[in-house]
Amino acid sequence: MKLPDTVIRYAQETLRDLVALPSVSAEHRALPETAQRVKELLEELGLRAEIHPTPGAPVVYAEGGEGGPTVLFYNHYDVQPADPLELWESDPFAMTERDGHWYARGISDDKGELTSRLAALKWLIDEHGSLPFRVKFVVEGEEEVGSPNLEAYVAQNRQRLQADAVIWEFGSVDTSGRPLVYCGLKGIVAVELRVRTAGYDLHSSLGAVVQNPIYRLSAALASLRDNDGKVLIEGFYDRVRPLSEAEAKSLETIPDESGHLSELYGVKGFLGGAKGTEFYRRLAAEPVVNINGFHSGYGGPGSKTVLPAEAFAKLDFRLVPDQEPLEVVELLRRHLDRHGFDDVEVITLEAGEHPARSDLGAPWAQQAVEALRETYGLEPVVHLSSGGSGPMYPFTHHLGAPVVSIGISYPGSRVHSPNENIRIADFERGVAAIKRALEKFAGL
Numbered sequence: 439m440k441l442p443d444t445v446i447r448y449a450q451e452t453l454r455d456l457v458a459l460p461s462v463s464a465e466h467r468a469l470p471e472t473a474q475r476v477k478e479l480l481e482e483l484g485l486r487a488e489i490h491p492t493p494g495a496p497v498v499y500a501e502g503g504e505g506g507p508t509v510l511f512y513n514h515y516d517v518q519p520a521d522p523l524e525l526w527e528s529d530p531f532a533m534t535e536r537d538g539h540w541y542a543r544g545i546s547d548d549k550g551e552l553t554s555r556l557a558a559l560k561w562l563i564d565e566h567g568s569l570p571f572r573v574k575f576v577v578e579g580e581e582e583v584g585s586p587n588l589e590a591y592v593a594q595n596r597q598r599l600q601a602d603a604v605i606w607e608f609g610s611v612d613t614s615g616r617p618l619v620y621c622g623l624k625g626i627v628a629v630e631l632r633v634r635t636a637g638y639d640l641h642s643s644l645g646a647v648v649q650n651p652i653y654r655l656s657a658a659l660a661s662l663r664d665n666d667g668k669v670l671i672e673g674f675y676d677r678v679r680p681l682s683e684a685e686a687k688s689l690e691t692i693p694d695e696s697g698h699l700s701e702l703y704g705v706k707g708f709l710g711g712a713k714g715t716e717f718y719r720r721l722a723a724e725p726v727v728n729i730n731g732f733h734s735g736y737g738g739p740g741s742k743t744v745l746p747a748e749a750f751a752k753l754d755f756r757l758v759p760d761q762e763p764l765e766v767v768e769l770l771r772r773h774l775d776r777h778g779f780d781d782v783e784v785i786t787l788e789a790g791e792h793p794a795r796s797d798l799g800a801p802w803a804q805q806a807v808e809a810l811r812e813t814y815g816l817e818p819v820v821h822l823s824s825g826g827s828g829p830m831y832p833f834t835h836h837l838g839a840p841v842v843s844i845g846i847s848y849p850g851s852r853v854h855s856p857n858e859n860i861r862i863a864d865f866e867r868g869v870a871a872i873k874r875a876l877e878k879f880a881g882l
Contacts, residue, residue, distance in 0.1 A: 439813055439870040441557075444564065449557040449869065452479060454533045456515070456549040457542035461579065463516035469495040469579045472515045476552070476577050483559055485573065490595075492587040495579030499598075503569035506880055510574040510601035512833065513552040514581035517544035518854045525856035539859045546851040546860045548607050552577065554846045554865060555605065558872040571880035574601055578829075581607070584628070584788040585829035592832035601839050603802040603879060605872070606830060609845020611864060612819060613698040617810040617871065620843035621798055622722070622823030623830045625757035627766055627790030628730075631655060632750040632783040642743040651749035652734050658779040659751060662727050662770075666710035667720075669727050671773040674766070679759040681723055684798055685822045692718045692819055702849055721825035726756045752787070756827060763790025792831035795823055800840035802879065809875035810844065813867060844871060 441449075461472035473489055476498045480487040485502035495516065520530035520543045528534040530543040544550070563569060576599065578588050592599060610618050633651040640648060663669050681689075696713040700706070712720050720726075734749030736742040755766050767786055774782050796803065798820060810818040830841055846868030852858050 439874065441866050441869055442561065442564065445557050445561045445869070446866070448560055449553055449865070450533075452556060453540070453545070453550060453553045456553065457533050457544050458531055460520075460531050461516050461544070462519050463495060463580050463583045464519055469516065473498050473577075473579055476515050479556060480575060483556065483563065484568070485575070487575075490591070492580075492591055494587045497579070497588075497591055498575065498577040499595075500575040500577075501573065503572040506571035507602040508572035508574060508600070509876065509879055510576065510599060510604045510833075510837075510839065511555050512604060512829075513555065513575070513577045513607045514548045514579065514585075515552070515577055516579045516582050517547070517549070518582050520856070522856060527857055530856075530858075535862075538862055540862060540865070541857055541859045543858055545858055546608075546847045547853045547858070548581065550860050550865065551608050551845045551847075554869045554872060557869045558876060561869070561873050562876065570882060571876070572601075574599060581828065584626075585791065586789065588829045589832040589836075592836050596836050599837055601837060604833050604837070604839045604841040605875075606841050606843035607828070607845075608847060609843050609868065610847040610849065610851075611814075612693070613695050613702065613849050614693070615814070616693070616816045617814045617818045617844065617867075619803065619806055619810065619818050619820045620824045621803055621820070621841065622759075622795030623791075623793065623828045623843075624725070624823060624825060625761060625763055625791050625793035625831070626754055626788070626827035627757070627763035627786070628752070628754045628788040629767060629770065630750055630752050630785040630787055631658060632748065632785060633658070633781060634748045635781075636745070636747040639747050640745040642745045645745050648745060651746055654779070654781065655732070655734070655749040655751055658774060658777075658782045659729060659732075659753075661773070661777050661779070662753075667726060669725065671727075671766075671769050672776070673769050673772075674725070677761045677765070678725065681822075685723070688798055688820055688822050689715050689718050689722065692821065699849070718821070722821055722823040723758055725758050725761060727753060728756070729753050756825065757790075757793050758823070759793045759795050761793060763792065766790075791827055791829050792835070793823075793827075794830035794834045794841070796834060796841045798822060802840045803842050805878040806842045806844055806875045809878055810871050813871040813874055842875075844868070844875065 459472040477487040480500040485500040487500035694714045696717040730752040735746040
C-alpha cells in the first residue's frame with residue numbers, strides 16, 4: 439500500500455516542525471509551545487482541539503469524526519534530553535536524512551509515532567472527505583518523566599475519554615522486519631538508595647577504622663538480586679498474576695531473535711542463559727530490579743586517596759500485574775532493615791506506574807494483527823507486554839478499553855540515545871498499517 443505523495447509531504451513537513459521544538463520535559467523546555475503546535479496540527483485535520491492545564495505540562499485533547507465507533511490515540515510530545523551532544527552526527531533538533539533514515543531527538547519517540555497517526559488520518563480524510571468514525575486524542579507532555587499527572591487527568595475526564603479502542607504511542611518491527619503488536623506494558627517505580635558514613639570526605643588512611651559508604655551500598659545492592667536476575671526481596675513475587683493459558687501460549691509463538699538481539703546490543707549473552715520462550719517470558723512477564731547508576735568518590739584522572747563520605751545509587755523496578763509500585767518500595771525498605779542495612783536511606787524518585795495488560799483476543803487486537811499482516815505481507819508477532827513501561831494502566835483501568843501498540847520504529851532506532859532515528863520505509867509502512875487498522879475497526 440503506497441502512500442500518496444500528498445501524505446508523504448505532509449508527514450515530512452509535520453515531523454520537521456515537531457522535532458525542531460526541543461520539548462525536553464526533564465528540563466521543562468519548550469513544552470507550552472509544543473503543546474500549542476500539536477493543537478494546531480490536530481485542528482488542521484478538522485478536529486476540535488483544546489489545551490488542558492495540569493500541575494505539570496499541559497495535555498492536548500482533541501475529538502472529531504462522524505459517528506460510528508470511537509478510537510482514542512495516546513501519544514506524548516515531550517522527549518528525552520539530547521545529551522551527550524558530542525555523540526550526535528547531526529543537530530538533534532533538526533530532522534536530517536541519511537541513507538534512508540531520518541535522524542533527530544523524538545523522531546521515533548514519540549513525535550514520529552504521533553506524526554504517523556496524523557498522516558494516516560489525513561489519508562483517510564483525503565479519501566472519504568471526512569473521518570467516517572469518531573477519534574479522540576490525548577497527547578501529554580510528561581511521559582519521559584513518568585507521567586505524574588496523567589492518571590488523575592484520565593480519572594477526572596473518564597466520561598469525555600470513553601472509547602471503544604486505544605492505539606498506544608509506539609510500535610516496531612523486529613530484526614527480521616516482522617511487525618510487532620504489544621498489548622501491555624510493565625509498571626515502574628524508581629528509587630534512590632543513599633548511604634552516609636562521615637560528615638565529609640576523609641583521608642583514605644582512615645579506611646582502617648571508618649566504614650566506607652561504597653562498601654555498604656554495594657553490599658546492600660548485591661542483596662537485592664542473584665546472578666540470574668531473580669529478585670531476592672522477600673514478598674516481591676507474591677502479587678505476580680499467573681499467566682493465562684492464552685498468554686503462556688502466545689510466548690511460545692514468538693520467533694526467537696535473542697541471538698540477533700545479543701549481537702545488536704553488544705552483549706555476550708542474557709541472564710540465566712535465557713533464549714526462546716524463556717527470553718520473551720522474562721521480558722514480558724517477569725518483574726526485575728535494575729541499577730541505573732552508582733555515584734561516589736573520585737572518578738577523575740590519576741588517583742586521589744580519599745574515603746568518600748557518601749554514596750548513592752539509582753534503581754528502577756519493572757513490574758507486572760498485579761504488583762503495586764508503592765508496596766514494592768515498602769518491601770524494599772523492610773528487606774534492607776531485615777538484612778542489616780537500616781543505614782541505607784530509600785528515596786522514592788517516581789511514584790510509579792502500574793502494570794497494564796489487555797486481552798490478546800479482543801476484536802481490536804485481532805483487527806490490528808490482520809491490518810499488519812496485509813500491509814507487511816508477513817505474520818505479525820504478538821507480545822502480551824512490552825518489557826518497557828508507560829502510563830497504559832489509567833486507560834485500561836478507568837476506560838476499560840482494549841489497548842494495542844503498533845508503530846513505525848525498529849530495533850536500531852536508538853530511542854533515548856544519540857542519533858535517534860527511524861527508517862523512512864518503516865515509517866511509510868507504519869502509516870499504511872495504521873490506516874488499514876482504522877478501516878477494519880470502522881468496518882470500511
